[in-house]
Amino acid sequence: MNHRPENTPVIVGVGEITHRTKDLEQGIEPIDLMAGALREAERDAGAALLAQLDSLDMVLVRSWPYPDPCGLIERRLGVKPARNVYGPSGGESPVRHIHEAALRIARGESRVAAVTGGESRYTVEAASKAGVTLPWSEREPLQPTPVAAAFLHEVAVAHGMFLPIYLYPLYENASHAAWGQTPREAMAESALLWSRYSEVAATNPYAWLKKTYSPAQIGEATAHNRMIAWPYTKHMVANPLVNMGAAVLMTGLGVARELGIPEERLIYVWGGAQANEPRDILGRDQYARSHAQDLVMETILAQAGGDASAFSMLELYSCFPVVPKMARRTLGLAADARMTSTGGLSFFGAPLNNYMTHAAAGLVRALREDRGKLALLYGQGEFVTKHHALVLASKPPAPDALQEDYSVQSAADARRAPVPPVVAEHAGPATIETFTVIYERDGRPNRAVVVGRTPAGARLMARVDATETATLAQLTSLERSPIGSRGEVSKGPDGLLRWKASA
Template sequence: MNTAARERVPVIVAIGEYLDKPRNPAEGREPVELLQEAVLAADRDGGGGWLRQIDTIRVVDLFCWAYRNLPELLAQRLRIRGAEHIQGPIGGETPVRMMLDAALDIVRGQSEVSLLCGAEAVRTMGALLSQGRKPAWSDPHPSKGPLNAEDHVSRLAADYGLSSPVAIYPLYENACRAHWQQSFAESQAESGLIFAKNSEAAARNPYSWSGRSMSAEEVVTPSKDNRPLYWPYQKYMVANVAVNQAAAVIVTTRERALAMGVPEDQLVYIWSGAGAHEPYDFLQRAHYQHSPALELVLQRTLALNGLAARDLDLFELYSCFPIVPKLARRVLGLAADAQTSVCGGLTMFGGPGNNYMTHAITAMVRALRAGEGRLGLLHGNGEFVTKHHAAVLARRPPTQPLRNEDLQAELEAQQAPAPALLEDYSGPARIETYTVSFTPGGKPDRGIVLARTPDGQRVVTRVTELERDTLQFLIDGTQEAIGREGHIYDGNDGWLHFGLQPPAQLPPAPVRFERHGAHIAVITLDRPEKRNAVNAAVTRLLARYVRLVDEDPQIRVAILQGAGGKVFCAGADLGEIAAGRGLELNHSRNGFAGFVNAKRIKPWIAAVSGSALGGGTELSLACDLTVATRSASFGLPEVKRSLIAAAGGLYRLPRSIPPRVAMAMILSGEAVGAEQALSLGLINELVDEEQLSARALALAQSIADNAPLAVQASRLICASAFEQSDAELAQLSGEKFMSLLGTADFAEGPRAFLEKRKPVWQGR
């Protein structure tokens, strides 16, 4: 490479990190302050004077807080003017990709000095929330909240409990163990060895959160401090996200760095890299035995730089869970006891959200400066073994032109198709992969099995107390579960179940779905022995039926009722809460009971007989109309139990009745009878017990007789009346009216009127 070309070679000229560990975690600093400290540290590392020269600010996205514009806020605090502001997407590979983006901008002359940085303050956020305090942090985004893992998985995955990384990565871990023909003990030993080596690096890193060096046996042996989470992972085998850490990297040209007086031996050169991703829906992947994206990215990164794996001295292989470095080391041909992290890994160093690889970059720079090696490989992994990006850092300039290759088209051209994914199946199947969750006390709780039918189709299933023998078999550790034959069946609880043997008897469904005529659905809470209280199965089934009602073009209105006549719904099942499953009563998208926060399209009628206190009142309020018997009673008694009516009662009740009356009911916790409920406007009609079903059906039919699209549009606007301004509602009304103009039903209404006949609605 000639001298002129070397002048535009991008280098990392400065690095900085910041660790915030106050004695009281709730007193920790907010993320932008951590960022500011890390950037100032980087400026000092580079000899000073760099901040005023920065023309591009790249910030890795946060988990813990949604700022309105974090790069802009950081620039204001650091008095950096005129810089371009870029906020990266989520994903642990993002810092590697953004580093390469910055380097390419340098090469192309589009940038002279670029800042890459990121921070997390999850530890402080968690401490504040545990005290019931909302962080008073800067410049919150008006609509976005903190990142939620469930927003990045499919509905089916979330329904079966596959929404967090700790539940999903074991699918790869277990499948690979079987594919590599390892015993459980051999697989755990490999995991322990990799993470023990990581912990040695963490112990040497002054910016580690824990920095504790551990033996391989300590990593994999369950204990009070190392409890099992999801089979086969214990606490010390997963990323520790509860940290307050920040890191910053400054990239510039070699020419500018030398002109600023930075010694040559402090410069680290950025070489080429590449990126690609698996299908974002991990249920739509061909298999879980390896990662084609990971393999292609690592192989191409080496090829772009004219290297073989043996040429590399230092490695940072992403290590949120053991399976990722296991997969990567096999591609690179590294021994099981190879040192695969210079930073320390996401367990003992810390797992600051998407930003770990920025810390890894700084650790790699320090190692290269110290002469611990000449060439270092960075591999970042994002989401669920989904996104991969790799690059090389070196002590000398590259011999090849800098490239950052997007390998996605190439990967997709050679990827095997995924099997068909079934949501409804019963019959024989074999285990493709699986995991088992554990209670906080360390007992196996429930399993998740991805199974294959005899035709090769994929089915997601659960294993519960109904299949206790199967659950124990999955965690036996002496027998390989992958490939084992079993049976799939509907458990009447909103899940398909997997068992080694079909059950002798199933419990009855706690929610029944029936059709009445062509256009009405009747949904019945059927747990009279439990006062129709909401458990996890009720939540899942109600969420399923909400979706079914909205998706079925024939159904125009639904009725929600309780079985037994004495209680409509007693609210949450306290037995479920006592068993540690209270969170399962809140659906990820639809809220309590799978219903109260659902974005429903079609109208629902509550048919209430008997007591409807607490959650029962909230279900009724979430419906559009209510017909009740004279035995009905309504109220929000939560304050009597040191609770609040958090499932919509606190804001829907004041919208439904006079606000002061609502306030009295909420603060006193006292109930009102059916007659008073009618006089207040809390219910639409009051009927005798024997008339409830007939009257609810008659009301439903009167709605179903109307044009369904007009009903749906009218319901939406009416339901939005308390949430939006007149101007917003006027705009929404206009949009909905325009959407009706081209429909068959819009033409049918006037035509039927003129022809003096009953209209025939098509719903289109």
């Protein structure tokens, strides 16, 4: 992409707010967290940027959905950007917003752009439990059914498989079997990785949990760290009960110099890549890897010169361990590589769609302290579905580094094998493609859900009831993965298929 040098996009300011209080009267609603974060970003830049704001992207808010969020933020700040966009859902969306803002600046369409988001689920949940009505801005009613039910296969919905905590383990269990790991080895890798994420959160002033957890504290199921969905314990799961806001301010190199922002404060957007998996979890060719993630990581690696050691800092999205574990293998990173600047969604906190805005802020601060280095910002959304990554740097890119067309979708699609048909009826043998076990709050299994393949190659989903202790024991063996093992499928009294391990 050819652009004038003065239009080279740079991040000039970042702001974060973490508001912890059990006093409901002191709770801050998301729109005010965003306004505060934008003011913090302006202070960080050291220049009066908000008055010149012409483009605003707002990350979708879940904890307090507003009818007119962009209008609210404009009134809070006294600004009226020519362009304001309320984004769609997705954990990767802040990365996309930053990338698109960089392209608009490079084309000369924007002078000052902002990306912001905020969530107050900690206060909202506390108020709900206490029966307290929060005196906040008007909100829209809650959705009566999970959003994912609209695009997942009816078989998955019938089995209750529409929550992230139930679906990510399908990739976790399939991938570690493909890597030749035993479940014990895979859980140890996850626990060690998450322990390192917690170390970063412990030193981050904006983190929700400022505590280092040992691998044993993360990986071992206890009364305080219950198993939620095999093989994930509570400490391996994103924590959305936070009050957080974050913002990024961007402009062109010429404007930054005009405003007197020091060169050492400028962080450059070199380029990026994006691709998606099919939204329906049962409409994918396999669960041992993500072709979309692979292509995004490979493209980003090429942009950095072909060697992941070029990245002195990384943020690999961390809603569940399988996501960064897959990404670091594609990148060729060592198992002990530091893969977060922020602390991860379990320990820093998971402000729903907005975590990557905080991650961008963390990388910006780190790059300012380590001049001449590159950083990788990788976000992921839905259920290993949407993937977007950026190369950030504290040094200018090559003139043609930022490309207008950053999608690698066609290449990802070309790698996919044929998708098996999904059947709701089957009686007889089938093999396990992947699975998870879902647990009660007291640690007892509620049920397992198996994705299987029939002898004819069709895909099915079947339930294992809590009474099937022998089958559950096989599924949760630490020494041997059940992936590929045979079982018998029959119809249960509720019309759903049941799975039973072969003797």
